Amino acid sequence: MFILLSLSTFFSSCGEDDPFMGSQASYDYAIHNGQTVPTAPYQGGHPTDFTAMLMLTELENGMTEITVSLDNTISGATYHIHAHDGADPNTTPNGTPYNESPNSELFAQMATGNGGTVSITQTTSMSYDEIINDYSGFFVIHDPLQSISTTDISTYLVVGAFARPQNNSTFASASFSYDFNGGQLVEAFAYLGLHPSTLSAWIQVDELADDRSRITVRLDNTLDGEMYHTHAHDMADPSTTPNGTPYIESPNADVYATHIMGNGGLAFDSQISSMSYDEITQNYDGFFVVHDPLQAITTVDPTTYIILGVFAR
Numbered sequence: 001m002f003i004l005l006s007l008s009t010f011f012s013s014c015g016e017d018d019p020f021m022g023s024q025a026s027y028d029y030a031i032h033n034g035q036t037v038p039t040a041p042y043q044g045g046h047p048t049d050f051t052a053m054l055m056l057t058e059l060e061n062g063m064t065e066i067t068v069s070l071d072n073t074i075s076g077a078t079y080h081i082h083a084h085d086g087a088d089p090n091t092t093p094n095g096t097p098y099n100e101s102p103n104s105e106l107f108a109q110m111a112t113g114n115g116g117t118v119s120i121t122q123t124t125s126m127s128y129d130e131i132i133n134d135y136s137g138f139f140v141i142h143d144p145l146q147s148i149s150t151t152d153i154s155t156y157l158v159v160g161a162f163a164r165p166q167n168n169s170t171f172a173s174a175s176f177s178y179d180f181n182g183g184q185l186v187e188a189f190a191y192l193g194l195h196p197s198t199l200s201a202w203i204q205v206d207e208l209a210d211d212r213s214r215i216t217v218r219l220d221n222t223l224d225g226e227m228y229h230t231h232a233h234d235m236a237d238p239s240t241t242p243n244g245t246p247y248i249e250s251p252n253a254d255v256y257a258t259h260i261m262g263n264g265g266l267a268f269d270s271q272i273s274s275m276s277y278d279e280i281t282q283n284y285d286g287f288f289v290v291h292d293p294l295q296a297i298t299t300v301d302p303t304t305y306i307i308l309g310v311f312a313r
Helices: 002-017 128-134 277-283
Strands: 024-030 051-058 064-071 078-085 108-112 118-124 137-142 156-161 173-178 200-207 213-220 227-234 257-261 267-273 286-291 305-310
Touching (some): 024 137, 024 156, 200 277, 213 257
Antiparallel strands (some): 024 051, 200 213, 227 257, 286 305
């Protein structure tokens, strides 16, 4: 009898000492190319290899630890990361499908980028089961390169259902580099002017969910405070244009036409085009032009172009 009681006591105390093994789940999020809101893909200059992971860990006290890890961050940039409760758009001030104020009880944090991976954690009183089974909301990461807006979804680097599997379809992306215009394309069109020849450029074309594309242009070694007019110009037969140019003089704003403010280093801007990724990268015949900010803009004198090349090739 003593032996049986001792064994019973032994096994009971072993069970009491067993560590709590809570449930855990993780969810991966990619840059918002329209997977969640096709009409409002991300539009901005942040590198699009950015990704995020949200991890839930069940705690013994009934609470939940939420960890968010960001990869391919920009060093020194501040990322605002929020949970937003889902809502009927008819009831919100700006017709958003979520409450514009973050749910700070669930998750509302900031993380500073370091050029690689950073993580931040918050503990919520909501249970693990409540979050993964009942909570209906959005996981949002704001672009650190733009002013924070809770109404303009196109400024969100990431937006998706909170703690739910995501549609992380693979979207095509390609980048194209351009050197300063020294006459590589057409010798007679080599740049004549005072702008330093250290400037270079890149075009990045990203496929979007609704068969559109995002065009991002980056200019390096810009002059601080100078405005760079940056355009796509359709190719044309010189015999059909007013001034014999091998392109239509009016920019094609449906592909890319914007201006980029120089900052003394790397400057950028992006635009959503109604043309698809394949149309831009395979079928479109046009020129990529960056006008000299130190001269009056002209679309008939290519020697004033500091960048001149074939668009997205």
